[in-house]
Each structure stands twice: as structure tokens, then as C-alpha cells.
Amino acid sequence: xxxxxxxxxxxxxxxxxxxxxxxxxxxxxxxxxxxxxxxxxxxxxxxxxxxxxxxxxxxxxxxxxxxxxxxxxxxxxxxxxxxxxxxxxxxxxxxxxxxxxxxxxxxxxxxxxxxxxxxxxxxxxxxxxxxxxxxxxxxxxxxxxxxxxxxxxxxxxxxxxxxxxxxxxxxxxxxxxxxxxxxxxxxxxxxxxxxxxxxxxxxxxxxxxxxxxxxxxxxxxxxxxxxxxxxxxxxxxxxxxxxxxxxxxxxxxxxxxxxxxxxxxxxxxxxxxxxxxxxxxxxxxxxxxxxxxxxxxxxxxx
Amino acid sequence: xxxxxxxxxxxxxxxxxxxxxxxxxxxxxxxxxxxxxxxxxxxxxxxxxxxxxxxxxxxxxxxxxxxxxxxxxxxxxxxxxxxxxxxxxxxxxxxxxxxxxxxxxxxxxxxxxxxxxxxxxxxxxxxxxxxxxxxxxxxxxxxxxxxxxxxxxxxxxxxxxxxxxxxxxxxxxxxxxxxxxxxxxxxxxxxxxxxxxxxxxxxxxxxxxxxxxxxxxxxxxxxxxxxxxxxxxxxxxxxxxxxxxxxxxxxxxxxxxxxxxxxxxxxxxxxxxxxxxxxxxxxxxxxxxxxxxxxxxxxxxx
Numbered sequence: 001x002x003x004x005x006x007x008x009x010x011x012x013x014x015x016x017x018x019x020x021x022x023x024x025x026x027x028x029x030x031x032x033x034x035x036x037x038x039x040x041x042x043x044x045x046x047x048x049x050x051x052x053x054x055x056x057x058x059x060x061x062x063x064x065x066x067x068x069x070x071x072x073x074x075x076x077x078x079x080x081x082x083x084x085x086x087x088x089x090x091x092x093x094x095x096x097x098x099x100x101x102x103x104x105x106x107x108x109x110x111x112x113x114x115x116x117x118x119x120x121x122x123x124x125x126x127x128x129x130x131x132x133x134x135x136x137x138x139x140x141x142x143x144x145x146x147x148x149x150x151x152x153x154x155x156x157x158x159x160x161x162x163x164x165x166x167x168x169x170x171x172x173x174x175x176x177x178x179x180x181x182x183x184x185x186x187x188x189x190x191x192x193x194x195x196x197x198x199x200x201x202x203x204x205x206x207x208x209x210x211x212x213x214x215x216x217x218x219x220x221x222x223x224x225x226x227x228x229x230x231x232x233x234x235x236x237x238x239x240x241x242x243x244x245x246x247x248x249x250x251x252x253x254x255x256x257x258x259x260x261x262x263x264x265x266x267x268x269x270x271x272x273x274x275x276x277x278x279x280x281x282x283x284x285x286x287x288x289x290x291x292x293x294x295x296x297x298x299x300x301x302x
Numbered sequence: 303x304x305x306x307x308x309x310x311x312x313x314x315x316x317x318x319x320x321x322x323x324x325x326x327x328x329x330x331x332x333x334x335x336x337x338x339x340x341x342x343x344x345x346x347x348x349x350x351x352x353x354x355x356x357x358x359x360x361x362x363x364x365x366x367x368x369x370x371x372x373x374x375x376x377x378x379x380x381x382x383x384x385x386x387x388x389x390x391x392x393x394x395x396x397x398x399x400x401x402x403x404x405x406x407x408x409x410x411x412x413x414x415x416x417x418x419x420x421x422x423x424x425x426x427x428x429x430x431x432x433x434x435x436x437x438x439x440x441x442x443x444x445x446x447x448x449x450x451x452x453x454x455x456x457x458x459x460x461x462x463x464x465x466x467x468x469x470x471x472x473x474x475x476x477x478x479x480x481x482x483x484x485x486x487x488x489x490x491x492x493x494x495x496x497x498x499x500x501x502x503x504x505x506x507x508x509x510x511x512x513x514x515x516x517x518x519x520x521x522x523x524x525x526x527x528x529x530x531x532x533x534x535x536x537x538x539x540x541x542x543x544x545x546x547x548x549x550x551x552x553x554x555x556x557x558x559x560x561x562x563x564x565x566x567x568x569x570x571x572x573x574x575x576x577x578x579x580x581x582x583x584x585x586x587x588x589x590x591x592x593x594x595x596x597x598x599x600x601x602x603x604x
Contacts, residue, residue, distance in 0.1 A: 047382050047427065049351010049460045050484070079461030080349050080492040090491075123541070125349065125462040125495035127502065130432025133463065158351045158460060159381030160427040161435065182352070185560040189392075190382040193427035200429065220522035226553045228560065239425070251528045258487040258530065 031142035031170055034100075038072070038149040040287060041171050042206065045198070046180040047190040049158035052211035052247070053180045054082035055257060057155040060178070062264040063280045065108035069150040072103065074140055075114035076167055077157040078126050078133055084116040088260020092117055099145035107265060111149070113140050130162035137166040160197040168201045175287060176204035178244070181232050182212040188231035195239045206286045207242035208232045209279055215249035216271075242286070245279040247272055333444035333472055336402075340374070340451040342589060343473050344508065347500070348482045349492040351460035354513035354549070355482045356384035357559060359457040362480070364566040365582045367410035371452040374405065376442055377416035378469055379459040380435055381428050386418040390562020394419055401447035409567060413451070415442050432464035439468040462499040470503045477589060478506035480546070483534050484514040490533035497541045508588045509544035510534045511581055517551040518573075544588070547581040549574055 035041070044057045057073060065071040075083040084090040087106035094117050095102050103111035115126055115136070128136075146152070154171075156164050168174070177198050181191040191208075198205050210232025216223045226249060236243035248271055256266045263272050337343070346359045359375060367373040377385040386392040389408035396419050397404050405413035417428055417438070430438075448454070456473075458466050470476070479500050483493040493510075500507050512534025518525045528551060538545035550573055558568045565574050 049382070050353055051351075079463055079495070080351070082488055082492065085488055085491060122491050123494040123498045125499040125502070127462050127467065127499060129436075129464045129467060134431075160429050161381055161464075162431045165429065165431060184556050186384055186387055186556075189387060189424050190384065192425040193381070196425045197427040197429060200427070215517070215528065217519040217522060217524060218526065219524040220519060222519060222521040224520065224553055226517065226528075226551060227556050228553075249528060251526055251530075254486050254488075254529050 027138060027142055031138060034142055034144065034146055035171060035173075038146060038152045040151045041154065041174045042151065042283075043154040043156055043164075043167055043171075043174060043177045043203070044180060045156045045164060045177050045194050046158055047160065047193040047197075048181065048187045049080075051158075051180050051182045051187060051191070053077075053158075054086060054155050055253065055262070056178065056180050056209055056211065056247075057153050058083060058086040058257075058262040059264040059276055060280065060283070061110050061151070061153050062108065062262045063276070064151050065110050066264070070109070070148060072111040072146055072149045072152045073113075074152060074154045075112065075116070076137055076140070076154055076163050078115045078128065078136060078163060079157060081114040081116040083112055083155055084114050086257050086260065086262060087112060090116055090260075091122065094118075097145065099147075100143045102145050107261075111146065113144050133162045134166040137163060138170055141170055160193060164197065165201075168203060172202075174203050175290060176206040178206050178283065179208045179235075179241075180211055181208060181235060182227050183210055183214075183225065183229045183231040183246075184227045185231060187227075188235055191231075192235055192239060195235065195241055204290070205241045206283055207244035208236050209244045210246035212249050213246035218251075242282070244282045245275055247275050247279075329440060329444055333440060336444055336446065336448055337473060337475075340448060340454045342453045343456065343476045344453065344585075345456040345458055345466075345469055345473075345476060345479045345505070346482060347458045347466060347479050347496050348460055349462065349495040349499075350483065350489045353460075353482050353484045353489060353493070355379075355460075356388060356457050357555065357564070358480065358482050358511055358513065358549075359455050360385060360388040360559075360564040361566040361578055362582065362585070363412050363453075363455050364410065364564045365578070366453050367412050368566070372411070372450060374413040374448055374451045374454045375415075376454060376456045377414065377418070378439055378442070378456055378465050380417045380430065380438060380465065381459060383416040383418040385414055385457055386416050388559050388562065388564060389414060392418055392562075393424065396420075399447065401449075402445045404447050413448065415446050435464045436468040439465060440472055443472055462495060466499065467503075470505060474504075476505050477592060478508040480508050480585065481510045481537075481543075482513055483510060483537060484529050485512055485516075485527065485531045485533040485548075486529045487533060489529075490537055493533075494537055494541060497537065497543055506592070507543040508585055509546035510538050511546045512548035514551050515548035520553075544584070546584045547577055549577050549581075 044053050061071045075081045089104045089106045092104040103113045250272045363373045377383045391406045391408045394406040405415045516527045552574045
């Protein structure tokens with residue numbers, strides 16, 4: 001086995017899959033037109049699975065939607081779509097019209113497109129290889145009637161393979177990525193790869209969220225770091241990326257997620273919600289600084 | 303977007319990627335020869351990430367190796383390889399000879415091949431699309447000097463995409479898959495897809511393991527189902543597949559895994575280890591029944 005630079009491989013892969021047939025150009029134009037109507041695009045990524053990417057995505061969407069923003073979620077976790085269940089809209093049949101496929105609409109008007117809506121049953125797996133997944137993601141953007149949106153949050157599956165690469169390829173003007181981790185050293189090692197991935201693909205890192213960070217026994221108040229603690233802060237320090245905050249372990253998060261109610265909608269006085277409000281404030285700060293810098297740039301180059 | 307049967311897509315995909323060039327035929331023969339020297343091949347899968355596939359894989363390997371069996375682990379989680387860190391052999395440079403690449407050797411002589419050994423650093427992501435991943439997995443079998451093995455455990459990444467499809471394609475005579483889940487309804491929904499995946503690809507389901515099942519406060523003894531409970535049993539009942547058992551949440555598992563010591567090696571009197579010993583017994587029972595049936599079949603068709 002020969003060692004290959006991942007960056008090289010990535011470029012080769014993209015070049016191979018991006019042949020410029022007329023049909024493809026048309027699809028790209030369609031995708032571009034849809035994206036132009038969306039002000040901010042933020043992806044939620046993590047090298048490691050099960051760290052809470054979908055929980056962070058659903059609650060970010062709720063936080064912004066509750067302030068009156070127009071919000072959408074593109075669930076790019078094609079094999080394990082969780083967003084519909086978290087918002088209580090699983091297995092909805094989608095309608096389509098001249099403008100394209102209409103997204104399902106969840107709480108607070110959040111628009112959602114997910115592979116969950118296209119599978120024949122809950123148990124049906126999506127047994128697809130990369131090229132088909134790339135096409136599906138392109139269609140999730142270009143063929144969907146997203147309309148005008150203030151924020152589109154993209155929930156990505158773990159890893160740095162076809163789905164994240166496709167998203168980065170189709171949305172090159174992404175505002176940035178939020179990287180989710182859990183405190184263990186093992187997650188830390190894997191999630192570091194996501195930071196490098198974002199840097200190599202030229203997408204700004206908004207910051208790192210540490211989920212499942214410490215558990216307080218509801219009976220005796222004793223705090224136990226079930227999955228250790230501090231991994232998120234260590235990644236942030238080691239790789240010089242902002243630390244957004246940590247979300248404690250709370251059994252109610254699992255119960256609420258299962259019943260289609262993200263904790264930001266269920267009870268904003270919970271410690272998890274309070275922690276999340278601080279994280280959202282930091283993301284807002286990042287976006288407004290970015291907006292300011294981009295406006296300045298426009299002034300310099302009229 | 304048109305609805306496509308996943309089974310159809312899978313077959314189309316495989317047909318496309320399996321052109322029969324001479325080089326490929328040679329590689330396939332090489333792979334076949336390597337596999338013939340391995341008595342049992344068991345994959346550990348899960349639709350959902352972060353449920354503990356690698357923990358189950360590492361501990362299964364330890365359980366069998368501690369009885370004197372020759373054991374190997376093929377870490378097929380190319381984007382997020384965890385096995386080397388769990389066995390305390392991360393970032394080892396592999397040597398090669400006439401027989402191929404020599405696997406790294408962990409505790410109790412467990413042979414390991416993982417993408418971790420081929421990446422330039424801990425932080426380096428593997429930014430690869432599907433076709434390259436399929437090739438890497440083929441090389442992980444055919445180009446590696448596994449030698450004679452009693453058991454090869456294959457740790458698969460979450461989902462039902464390129465990696466699991468490639469493994470099922472290259473190892474059609476797999477003994478079976480162990481499916482890992484965690485108790486939440488959300489995981490339950492996604493993990494059901496893995497059961498269907500195994501059934502559709504014709505691989506026997508050895509059974510379901512429920513990980514992260516209930517937490518007992520070390521201070522007051524209060525048991526809390528942090529991620530709910532019973533999801534694994536529900537999948538088993540709903541889809542008529544065996545239930546192997548549940549592993550409780552224990553902060554020591556995370557500490558041990560991070561320090562390269564699977565709990566089966568650290569302390570077999572821990573509740574997690576006791577639960578795991580029962581799971582291993584059921585897997586052994588499955589394998590011996592299978593062996594008996596296969597011998598009977600041979601007797602009927604001499």
C-alpha cells in the first residue's frame with residue numbers, strides 16, 4: 001500500500017466526478033440559483049459519530065427560528081438521518097411543484113429535507129456508494145424549493161468522505177463549520193481530523209462544541225465525567241480554533257429528542273439550554289464579524 | 303427526485319465497480335487466498351455512530367485472544383480509526399515483506415490493520431471518496447500478511463455505504479455480523495437499517511448488543527437511563543434477530559479505552575466485563591451451532 005496525500009486524492013476525486021456535461025452545468029446553475037437566496041449556510045460536522053451533531057443542528061435551528069428568522073435544515077446524513085425524528089416530522093411524504101420539491105415544515109416553520117422522507121420505511125437502509133450520494137446531495141440543494149432563507153444548517157454524517165466533500169464542493173461560499181466533539185481522548189483524536197478537513201477545504205471553522213460533557217446525578221448532585229472532560233478545549237488550544245462551549249449530559253435531552261422536541265424548544269431554563277444559548281451567542285458574534293469584514297471588503301473593491 | 307430501491311442501487315453499484323480486468327482478478331485471487339487461512343470472520347456494524355462498535359470489537363478480540371486463539375482486527379473505519387488507540391498501538395509504522403504488509407501486533411498477539419497506520423499524523427483526515435475506499439479495503443485483506451487466524455473481527459464505520467458494501471463484497475462467506483446499538487429510540491430507528499442491510503446482503507445476524515445501557519451513580523447507587531433503555535431488545539423483537547445482551551455505562555470504560563486497555567483486559571470483575579462475558583458466550587454458541595450445521599451439510603453432500 002502506498003501513502004497518498006489526502007489533499008491530492010481529494011482533488012483527483014473531485015476532478016473525476018466533476019465532468020462538465022451540459023446537464024451537469026444546468027444542474028450546477030440551478031443549485032447556484034437556489035443558494036443565492038440563502039443568506040447564511042453553516043455545516044455541523046464531526047469526525048466521530050454519536051457525538052451529537054444532529055442535536056446541535058436541531059437546537060441551532062430552533063434558536064434562530066425562535067427569533068423570527070427563516071430557517072432550513074439540510075440533513076446530509078443519508079445513511080442515518082436523525083433530524084426529522086428530532087423535529088417530530090419523520091416519514092413525511094414531500095410534495096413537488098414547478099419550483100421543485102417542497103421541504104417538510106417542522107416546528108417554528110423550519111424547512112427540512114432529509115433522506116428519511118424518501119425511504120420506503122423506517123427500517124429501509126440506504127445501500128448507496130459515493131457517486132449516488134453526491135448526486136442526491138446536489139438534488140437536495142438544486143431540486144428543492146427552499147425559497148428565501150436566513151439560515152441553512154447542514155447536518156453532515158461522521159467522517160471526511162463523500163457527503164462532506166460534496167457539500168463543500170456545492171457550497172463553496174459556506175459561512176463556516178461548527179465542529180462537535182465529546183470529551184474523550186479517542187473522540188479528540190478523530191475530531192481533530194475534521195478541523196484539518198475544514199482548513200484543507202478552505203471553509204472557516206466557527207468553533208468547537210463539546211457535547212456530553214459531565215453528568216450531574218439528579219439524586220445526589222454528584223458530578224461525574226462519564227466520557228472524561230476537556231477534549232473540546234484541548235482541540236481548540238492545539239489547533240488554534242475558537243471554543244464555543246460545552247453541553248452537559250442530561251437524560252432529558254434524549255427523551256426530548258426522541259419525542260421530537262429539541263431542548264431549546266422544550267425548556268430554555270434547563271442547564272443544557274443555558275449552555276447552548278451561550279454557544280449560539282458566540283456563533284452570532286462570528287457571523288456578524290464575518291458580515292462586517294465582507295462589507296468592508298466590498299467597500300474597498302467597489 | 304425519484305425513489306429507487308436500495309437493493310437495486312446496491313447491485314448496480316457493485317456491478318459498475320467490479321469490472322473484471324486481469325489485475326483485478328489477480329487481486330481478487332490474492333484476497334481469496336488470504337481469507338482461506340482465516341477460520342471465522344465477524345463484522346461489527348451499526349447504522350449509528352458513537353454507539354461503541356470499536357469498544358465491542360476490541361473487547362471481543364481480547365476475549366477470544368485471552369483464550370489462546372489467534373485473533374486479528376481489520377479496522378475498516380477509514381475516516382475515524384479507533385482500534386489502534388484502544389489497543390495502545392496507535393501510529394505504528396507497518397513493515398512489509400514478500401508475504402505482504404505485516405499487521406501491527408497489540409496485546410495478547412492481536413494483529414491489527416488500520417488506516418491510522420498510514421496517515422502522516424493524528425490530525426490528518428482521510429479525504430477520500432468511495433472508489434478509493436473500496437480499493438483500500440481490498441488491500442487491507444489481500445495485501446496484508448494476516449497468516450493463519452482463528453478469528454478476524456472487522457470494525458465497520460456507521461452507515462450502509464461504501465465500506466460495509468465493500469466488506470460484504472470481498473468476504474461473502476462471513477460468519478455473521480454483530481449489530482451494536484444504544485438504547486435511544488433515535489438509535490433504534492437508525493440501527494434497524496443495519497439489520498435490514500445484513501439481511502439484504504445475505505449475511506447472518508449473530509445478534510444485537512445494547513451499549514451505554516443505564517448508568518449507576520458511583521456515589522449514591524442511583525440507576526439512571528441516560529440514553530433511555532430497551533432499544534436493543536425492541537429491535538431484536540421487532541425484526542426477529544437474537545438479543546445478545548446489554549453493556550452498562552461506566553466511566554472506567556472511557557478511561558481504559560483512552561489508555562489503550564479494553565475493559566476485558568483491565569478488570570474482568572467489572573459489571574461491564576461481566577455483561578460482556580455473557581455476550582461472548584452467546585456469540586460462541588452461534589458459531590458452534592453454525593459450525594455443526596455446516597459440517598452436517600458437508601456430510602450430506604460429500
